[in-house]
Amino acid sequence: MKILPLSFYVRDTKKVAIELLGKLLVRKYRGKTYCARIVETEAYLGVNDRACHTFGDKRTKRTRSMYLDGGHAYVYLIYGMYHCLNVVTRTREHPEAVLIRAAEPVSGFKTIDKKLLAGPGKLCREMKITKKEDGLSLLSERLWIADDGFKVPRSQVKSSPRIGIDYAKEHKDLPLRFHILV
DNA sequence: AGTGAGATGGCCT
DNA sequence: GGCCATCTCACTA
Numbered sequence: 001m002k003i004l005p006l007s008f009y010v011r012d013t014k015k016v017a018i019e020l021l022g023k024l025l026v027r028k029y030r031g032k033t034y035c036a037r038i039v040e041t042e043a044y045l046g047v048n049d050r051a052c053h054t055f056g057d058k059r060t061k062r063t064r065s066m067y068l069d070g071g072h073a074y075v076y077l078i079y080g081m082y083h084c085l086n087v088v089t090r091t092r093e094h095p096e097a098v099l100i101r102a103a104e105p106v107s108g109f110k111t112i113d114k115k116l117l118a119g120p121g122k123l124c125r126e127m128k129i130t131k132k133e134d135g136l137s138l139l140s141e142r143l144w145i146a147d148d149g150f151k152v153p154r155s156q157v158k159s160s161p162r163i164g165i166d167y168a169k170e171h172k173d174l175p176l177r178f179h180i181l182v
Numbered sequence: 183a184g185t186g187a188g189a190t191g192g193c194c195t
Numbered sequence: 196g197g198c199c200a201t202c203t204c205a206c207t208a
Contacts, residue, residue, distance in 0.1 A: 042200070044200080051200075052200090053200085058194095060193075060194075061192090061193075061194095062192080062193065062194090076192090076200085077190095077191070077192060077193095078199060078200065078201060079189080079190070079191085079198095079199060079201050079202085080189075080190030080191035080192075080199090081189065081190055081191075081201080081202085082201050082202070084200060084201085086200090099200060101200085119201070119202070120200070120201070121201045121202060122201085122202075125202095131192095162200070163200065163201095164199085164200050164201075165200060167198090167199085168200095
C-alpha cells in the first residue's frame with residue numbers, strides 16, 4: 001500500500017485522471033478511516049477549458065486552491081448542499097484538476113453497496129469531505145490516495161463527455177470523463 | 183425506465 | 196439576481 005507521491009500529481013491532467021482509476025481514496029475523520037476505490041473521474045484542463053472553474057485564468061476565492069501545486073485537494077460547494085472533491089494536478093502555473101466522481105466502498109462504511117459513493121456529492125457526503133478540506137495536501141494525515149497494486153487495464157477504461165457542463169460550448173463534448181467498465 | 187422539479191447557499195456580475 | 200462539475204423523490208407510462 002503506497003501513498004501516491006507528489007510526482008504522481010504533477011503530470012498531465014488527463015493521464016492523472018486515467019491513472020487515478022483503481023486507486024484507493026482514504027479519509028480519516030473523527031477516529032474512523034474510510035477507504036474507497038476510485039471508479040470514475042473527470043479531467044478539467046485549466047484556463048483554456050470552458051468547463052473548468054479556472055477558465056480564462058479566473059482567480060476567485062473559490063478557485064484559490066486550484067492555483068496550488070499538484071497534490072492538493074480542491075473542494076467546492078455545489079447547488080448549495082453538496083460538495084465536490086477534486087485533485088489538483090500539474091503546477092501552480094497550470095490550474096488544472098481531476099474531479100473524483102465515483103468510488104466503491106472498500107472499508108469503514110456502514111454498507112458496501114456499490115451505489116453508496118456513486119456521484120461526487122454522495123462521495124463527499126459519505127466520506128465527510130467539506131470546504132474544510134479545501135486546499136488540504138493529499139500527503140496529509142487526513143486525506144490521501146494510495147496504490148494497493150490493483151491494476152486497471154487500459155482496455156477497461158472508457159471515456160465519455162463530462163457530466164453537467166452544457167454551458168461549456170465547444171468543450172462540452174470532449175471525452176474527458178473516465179470510468180472503469182464493469 | 184425515464185422525466186421533472188425542488189432543495190439551498192456561496193459566489194460572481 | 197442568477198447560476199451552478201448534484202441528489203432524491205414523485206410522477207408518468
